[in-house]
Amino acid sequence: MPATDGVRILVADDDADIRDLVEFKLSQAGYTVHAVPDGMAAWDAFRADPPDLVVLDVMMPGLSGFDVLRNIRESEHREVAVLLLSAKSRDSDVDTGFAVGADDYVIKPFSPRELVHRVNGILARTRG
């Protein structure tokens, strides 16, 4: 198990079910989770207090997940890891996600257990 104490994760999803589920699952895994309901709130939260990793839905009102990811990659905290969690499952969607700078891409419906493994993996790689 990777060290999760003190690791902060920002979760953004406009679907309350997914948002609550991911927040609960990652909290149970030991992470400190802050969940927000849309892209604008995600970008505001990111700028106010950059987390260690961001879990972003792609299709959100206002700023999309791709928009938030682009903003992150152009910010001074561009190194923060980002995992996209989306129902957009076409190869071209996944290609776009990685092209914009995602560290991983998980397609909905998803396995919550697998999501935690992916988050652990990204953090192990990016935090050494």
Add this chain to the structure above:
Amino acid sequence: MSGRHLLVAAEAAVLAGCVLLALVVIVIKVVRGQRQRRHEAALRPIRPALIEVASGEDEDGSARRALTATTGATRVAVDEGVADFLGKVRGGPADQLVEILRSHGALREAVRLLRHRSPVRRTRAALLLGLSRDRGGVPGLVEALDDHSAEVRSAAAHGLGLIGDDGSAPALLGAIAGPGGGIPAGVAAGALLELGVGIAPALREALASTDSRTRAVAAHVAGVGSFRSLLPLLRDLLAGDEDLTVREASAEAIGAMGEARDVDVLTRHTNPGEPTPLRRLCATALGRLGEPAAVPTLEQLARDPDPRLAELAATALVGLGPEGRAALAGLADTPGGATALTLARLQGALA
């Protein structure tokens, strides 16, 4: 009554209609809002348990027991909440959620609701059965493929795809030309592609269907699913089907999974005597085939008077290895070649 009076009366009638319509909209919104609030209120006490199960954290089964033990309005809210989560999670948590529905008799009820007089209820029942991935729902969903509501038919097809029982392939293919317009080709194809390799015999039969839409869907699915055993039939359809869409779908399928000998097959249908859409599709299919033997044909097509065909042929060359890219370099003076070169450079396919 004068014309002026008639005009005033008509205006009053239109105004009254507008007011009535606005009232109906308001009432519907209020009723829906109340229903949503009742649902949320009923769900609130047990939502933590629902989240626990859906996240796979219910290791001792206490949350499942709590959800299973609910009654009355709370049970209805639980079943609706479980159905919502079923489309969002997969794996062990999804199986546990289905068990809750099964213990409540919700899946049996969904089968019964497939015959409800409301098409909305029938559609929801079909979707729930699909999301549950319970094979017990297959017979009811197959029957629902003939429903008189197009929404129900599509939901039933989608549900059958989610369940993934290859035995439902003949019914899905048969429903494309079913009563009331059947099911949309895209919905049928999407569902069929979820059923795995066991549908080859059904596809073979469908390629010989008297209905052209069924043949086209079967050809498309054969290509996307790489059913290579169907290549001989697809070559026949490309060569001689009476319906252009079927020929196009066959060309695409051959391009997706064909063999070296299919360079000649596809090349034959790029001749100027063939319909323009088919020539264009065959050019693209030659590129997808990935055989360098297609380079001379594509090189020639890249100079065709049809600018779109020329562009597609030049673009197809990009995927044909060093031979294709060398040929493309020689086409830089043509509009199609120049476009393809630019695109290829943008995509990083050329240095």
